[in-house]
Amino acid sequence: MPVDKKQPIPSVWTRPQRRKREQPALSPEQIVSAAVRLLDEEGIDALSMRNLGTRLNAGAASLYSHVANKDELIELVVDEVYGEIEVPEAGARADWRSAVGDCAHGLRTAILRHPWMASVLGGVGMSYLGPNMMRISEAMLDVFQKAGFPADEVDHAVTTLTAYVIGMTTSEAAWLTMLARSGNDEREWMERLWPAAEEAAQDHPQLREQYASLRGKDPREMRDDKFAYGLQTVLDGLAGRIVRMSE
Template sequence: MPADEKQPIPSVWTRPRRRKREQPALSRDQIVAAALELLDTEGIEALSMRRLGTRLNAGATSMYTHVANKDELIELVVDEVHGEIEVPRLDDPAQWRTALARYAHSLRSAILRHPWMASVLGELGVTQLGPNAMRVFEGMLAVTEKAGLPTGEADPAVSGLTAYVIGMSISEAGRLTMLARSGHTEQEWVERLWPAAEEAAREHPQLQEQYAALRGKDPRRIREEKFDYGLQRVLDGLAVRIAP
């Protein structure tokens, strides 16, 4: 391969497309859809080119027209999930807070629908080259710029907000994955945990008070309230930088 055709970085988005001598048996969309279903039902550990080929009733080699390896396949699937994320329009700059909150909740929901994302989101530097990820980032830059952030602050504002959502959601997704493997509901797991947690907090009065306030509450509601509290504080920080 000539030097100018080599990949600048290893990624499905930078690899030159192979010349098609004949119509491949499988389309990229079919491969991505099957991989997403496999990941959602069985987790990241279950994904392999051979396993996916079996699921598609095709040999692994038939997929190499579209993806060179498992890493490229994950890039495609992660970008597919980005296609689920809402990018709100900001017609009224005064409603910037509502728009950013909608994006944050949409991103969180996408991660929680696909808990396996928790194990790959730390490697998103390359997958952000995908068309859906680019759409999301472009749209959110437009929202923050229209909101009135000073010049040059739209990029770090979007990155900071996204980092908060990913950080919180990864923790939630990990917990939900653990619960799925245990066979218990979240409420059942919390009830089983309470005696040990309260015993561990016997010498910590502030923790005792906190646990007492949470006892009996819906754990899903607790997670949502904690997420929204942190989100509102992030938006409070951005509000300081937005001119009236």
């Protein structure tokens, strides 16, 4: 499809809305909902306008009346997933850690519920212009500002938190995707992996000790604990910034 010279940046959020001469057979909500289901069931490699059209029993024209291409479709489904995240309000300055922590856990939960998200987040063009992402960003900026961060640091604080969550969760999503493809349960897979891991660690005493302490633990609980530890460390660092600025 040729590039619209009136559109400064290619994105579903910057493209001028087309005039509809007649009511399309499909709504944007139907298209996005079906795309999310396709991605959840078959993964990112299965997403194409043709496959989506087949699922919806619709021709390409019905899709292109709302979405110019696959890139725009991905922008829409990513924002749809962001819509699952709730951002609580920080009623008082002391509540900011709880509010930020809840949002961080919400983002992690959304990505792990839709593991394909991890493979597209870094390449989604104008995802921050989507209505749900704008809602989250506005709320997070408000929370950090009420926490005591100056205006020129609020965005840095939000970016730092988001980078931690996405960085940790991307690895988790890749791991869960591999497990899903293998058809193995996480606990069973880990039990099968331990002997090889322990054998490989024979010449590394620190690793041997660590593996011995982890053997038999629930791998999901270990992932939760690691995420919570890192999140609290990030929040401790941000809290330290507030203290130092107030001195």
